[in-house]
Amino acid sequence: MVRRALSNLLSNAIRYTPNGEAATIKFEETAPTGTLKIRIQNPGAVIIAEHLSQIFERFYSLGSSRQCTGESAGFAITKSITEA
Numbered sequence: 001m002v003r004r005a006l007s008n009l010l011s012n013a014i015r016y017t018p019n020g021e022a023a024t025i026k027f028e029e030t031a032p033t034g035t036l037k038i039r040i041q042n043p044g045a046v047i048i049a050e051h052l053s054q055i056f057e058r059f060y061s062l063g064s065s066r067q068c069t070g071e072s073a074g075f076a077i078t079k080s081i082t083e084a
Contacts, residue, residue, distance in 0.1 A: 001084070005082060010025065023042040056078070
């Protein structure tokens with residue numbers, strides 16, 4: 001399930017990375033708990049602030065702001081996996 005969650009996030013980052021640019025993934029262990037933080041970034045279009053609180057909700061659509069209708073499904077699945 002972790003692989004599916006990471007795949008969803010990476011696929012989305014790559015999908016919205018402009019040609020000639022690169023998405024990045026960074027792993028960081030936090031002390032003293034040893035918790036692993038995973039940060040995925042891309043230089044693509046920024047998600048508008050008004051959408052940020054809702055992008056992990058099922059069936060939420062970013063509409064024309066990202067020119068894609070399927071990305072919120074991937075975010076919702078990822079949220080469910082991480083909460084489980």
